[in-house]
Amino acid sequence: MSVDFGLVLPAGPRKDHINQWLDNLEEVLxxxxxxxxxxWMTDHFMRGETPVYEAWTVLSYAAARWPQxxxxxxxxxxxxxxPAMLAKMGATLQHLSRGRLxxxxxxxxxxxxxxxxxxxxxxxxxxxxxxxxxxxxxxxxWTEPGPVSFQGQYYHVSDAYCxxxxxxVPTLLIGGGGRTTIGLAARYADWWNLPDANFxxxxxxxxxxxxxxxxxxxxxxxxxxxxxxxxxxxxSEAEALALSNGKWTKERALVGTPEQVVAEMQRFIxxxxxxxxxxxxxxxxxxxxxxxLEEVLxxxSG
Numbered sequence: 001m002s003v004d005f006g007l008v009l010p011a012g013p014r015k016d017h018i019n020q021w022l023d024n025l026e027e028v029l030x031x032x033x034x035x036x037x038x039x040w041m042t043d044h045f046m047r048g049e050t051p052v053y054e055a056w057t058v059l060s061y062a063a064a065r066w067p068q069x070x071x072x073x074x075x076x077x078x079x080x081x082x083p084a085m086l087a088k089m090g091a092t093l094q095h096l097s098r099g100r101l102x103x104x105x106x107x108x109x110x111x112x113x114x115x116x117x118x119x120x121x122x123x124x125x126x127x128x129x130x131x132x133x134x135x136x137x138x139x140x141x142w143t144e145p146g147p148v149s150f151q152g153q154y155y156h157v158s159d160a161y162c163x164x165x166x167x168x169v170p171t172l173l174i175g176g177g178g179r180t181t182i183g184l185a186a187r188y189a190d191w192w193n194l195p196d197a198n199f200x201x202x203x204x205x206x207x208x209x210x211x212x213x214x215x216x217x218x219x220x221x222x223x224x225x226x227x228x229x230x231x232x233x234x235x236s237e238a239e240a241l242a243l244s245n246g247k248w249t250k251e252r253a254l255v256g257t258p259e260q261v262v263a264e265m266q267r268f269i270x271x272x273x274x275x276x277x278x279x280x281x282x283x284x285x286x287x288x289x290x291x292x293l294e295e296v297l298x299x300x301s302g
Contacts, residue, residue: 001274003300006038008074008228008279009058012051021053024284029066031289035297038070038102040228040277043077045113056081056089063097070100074228074277075175075193077108079119079127083134084157087141094166101166103138104173104193107131107181128180130154135174135188142169173226177201179208186212191224191275196252199267202227206271226275227268229253232282233261233291243281243288254278258295265300 013021039062043055055073062071076086094101107127108114114121122130133152140148147159174185175193182205185192192209194202213220230253234240237256241249254261265276282288 001269003269004037004275005035005297005300006040006070006072006074006275006277007032007036007283008040008042008277009062010279010283011042011044011047012053015049015051018051028283028289029069031293033068035293036069038072038277039066040072040074040104043073043075043080044110045080045117059101060093063093063100067097067100070102071097072102072104072173074195075104075106075173077110078105078131078134079108079114083137083155084141084160084162086134087138087162090138090170091142091162091164091166094168094170095164099168101170102173102191103170104175104191105131105135105138106175124178126154128178128184131174131181132184132188135172135184139172139188142166175228177205179212182208183212183215186218186220186223187216189223191226193226193228193277194273195228197227197229198251199264199271202268202271202273224275225271225273226277227273228277229279231261231278231280231292231296232256233258233280233288233296234282248281258291261296262299265296269300 010021041055041058044052046052055076059071059073090101090103111121133155137150137155137157140150141160141162142165147161148157149159150157171190172188173191173193174181174189175195177194177197182192194205209223210220213223230248232240232243232248232253232255234243235257240255249255254264280292
């Protein structure tokens with residue numbers, strides 16, 4: 001099985017070193033070319049007083065600055081952008097990036113930023129229903145000729161044009177580990193993403209993927225399985241945990257020595273995952289970067 005890797009960019013700069021975010025990427029990304037296929041950005045507005053960048057602005061900048069990488073959000077909260085406008089944004093970036101966009105959507109979950117930025121925060125059931133309508137609108141605007149109209153419970157468009165159409169149509173990823181989200185991925189998406197989860201959680205979702213694909217008459221093999229999370233690698237497990245001050249543990253991240261991380265990733269791969277979107281903790285540390293590039297990723301090359 002061919003395995004791909006994407007690099008998840010840090011959510012924002014350090015408060016006391018605002019320029020360091022971009023300076024670090026300018027320094028390290030040339031060495032990552034050929035090892036990582038894509039760049040990804042999480043979609044959040046705030047983490048208390050910690051600086052956070054807006055995802056689509058970062059992706060637009062990255063598309064022009066680093067043309068050697070594909071790019072995508074991991075994942076866009078569907079509530080934050082009108083779905084018809086999002087379709088237009090995606091079509092535009094797909095053209096200007098020469099076809100390197102992967103569109104990734106989720107239901108949204110971070111209540112504090114919803115409320116702080118003035119967005120309603122309805123129930124998870126409502127947000128999932130909104131996600132389905134958003135996906136329908138985006139896909140129709142990307143693929144159907146002429147004006148598109150859609151009247152849903154939450155979103156609608158009336159004689160809307162999206163020209164030029166994206167060519168090729170971007171890969172669509174739906175992220176989230178719940179049964180309903182997996183069902184939406186089976187029905188509408190090219191890829192499914194499981195975020196911040198260990199192997200046991202993935203294993204528990206595999207029967208649901210089969211069930212939901214059967215429900216819509218789809219071959220499960222046609223739904224690409226991907227994983228998003230953090231990678232903390234060091235010479236000892238304790239040193240790896242220290243990279244995130246203990247926040248990212250083996251319960252929801254890849255943590256340990258290079259050998260331990262490789263063994264855990266092998267379990268995911270044997271279960272069908274073939275794309276890892278990873279935020280490398282301590283990426284600017286030379287030794288950490290060397291372990292990733294020389295002892296982890298080469299195991300899966302080819």
